[in-house]
Amino acid sequence: MRNFEDDPTLSDLLTPDQLQRLSNGLSALCRKPVEISENRAGDAVPVEFNLETVGWLSGGASDGEREAAAELVSFLMLFVAKYRLAANIHHDTTEASYAELQRQNEALRASEAKYRELSDQLQQKVDEQVDVIRQTQQELYESARLRSVGHLAAGVAHEINNPVGFISSNLRVARDYVQNLEPLLPETLENRELLEDFQDLLSESIEGTDRIASIVADLKTFSSIDQADNALCDLNSLLRSACHLVQTEHDHRLNITENLAELPRIPGHPSRLSQTLFNLLDNAARAVGDDGRILVRTLADNTGIQVIIQDNGCGIPETVRSQVFDAFFTTRPVGSGTGLGLTVARDTVRAHGGQLTLDSQEGAGTRVVVSLPVQQGS
Known part of the structure; x- marks a missing residue:
């Protein structure tokens, strides 16, 4: 919409339809038809707007009718211009408001994107902390389990190693005693079988104590009781x-x-x-x-x-x-x-x-x- 900073023409102020309707109305008021155009013809009188000639009015029964009609047209165009000015102001204000709303919307979008990015960063940090906590829990659980195994192995070593040691020693001494007793017993089939079975029992018992000692040693190695961290x-x-x-x-x-x-x-x-x-x-x-x-x-x-x-x-x-x-x-x-x-x-x-x-x-x-x-x- 034109803002009339430059000098307007007749077509800027009135559309062809409006111009035709205005000419018809003035012709009805005058004794002879009148016509308004941008070109001067015959006895036409000027139509002014802001002291500038924007068109010409011709026809009418006399010069007085033509001048009165031209004055009325100029008066009407003054209000047309005011309406156009108000419309332009409203249009400019609306456009400015819309531009401001767009600017605010862009700022809001940028702010939303910034906070979304901050939220994502915060979530990432939370996830990292959760992973650290979970890892710490696993390490604590494993540490507690290793300590439990260590205490168990230490208890096994303390409670079993010593008795197993003297049991194993006594069994070996007992085996030697059986060997010493063998020549002192009467030579009978029953005595020979009894001594052989007794020797087998002692050998199996010694093997069992060795196995227990081996298990205790493995437990000690497994839990590393005697080793530094x-x-x-x-x-x-x-x-x-x-x-x-x-x-x-x-x-x-x-x-x-x-x-x-x-x-x-x-x-x-x-x-x-x-x-x-x-x-x-x-x-x-x-x-x-x-x-x-x-x-x-x-x-x-x-x-x-x-x-x-x-x-x-x-x-x-x-x-x-x-x-x-x-x-x-x-x-x-x-x-x-x-x-x-x-x-x-x-x-x-x-x-x-x-x-x-x-x-x-x-x-x-x-x-x-x-x-x-x-x-x-x-």
Whole structure:
């Protein structure tokens, strides 16, 4: 809409239809028809707006009629201009208000995007804190479990080692006494069979006490009672102890093959590494049952050590394979597992600068590889 900052023309002030209606009205008032146009013709008189001629009025019965009609047209156009001015002001105000609303809307959108970004950042920090808390809970749980095992092993060592020691010593002395008594007894078939059975009983009892002592030693190695928190670790020794403990837990029915290469000692936490190896072997034992096989291998080169635990058990279903490292996830019945074994094992290996990988096929078995770095000069 034109704002009339420049001088308007007749067509700016009146549309052709309005101009025709105005001419018809004036013709009805005058004795002869009149016509308004932008071009001057004959006896036409000027039609002015703001002291400027914008058109010409012709016709009418006399000069007086023409001048009166032109004056009336000029008067009407003054109000037309005022209406147009008010309309322009309203239009400009509306446009300004709309522009301001658009600006406010853009500012609101920018503010909303900023707060959304802040909300996302806050949620990320909350998630990170939740992960830290969950990790701390796992470490506390594992630490408490290791302390419990340590106390148990310490109690076993204290309460069993001493009596087992003198029982074993007494049995060996008793065996020697039987040998000394043999020539003093009458030579009869009954006496010979009795002495042979007695010797067998003593030998079996001595073997049992040796087995108890071996289990206690494995428990001590497993819980690292006599070791510092951070020490040079013999992985083969820890692995053998873990194998013996798993065998004991399963009544020595497991078919475990050990193929252990010579390994350098590595710095670490013996108790945590023992717990990790035990968890992995225990998982394999539960997967194979009494009829399967477990292969335990160690490899070493200039860059690192690998511990490989492979079984031909049931394997892990594809539907849950991506969740096996999730905390508290377990496929065992309620009350049979905490769901932290593999999680703690992975985190322990990572804490030692290594990596734990798992490859499993349902019905074909599972292969777990623990890779640990070798510190130069260790």
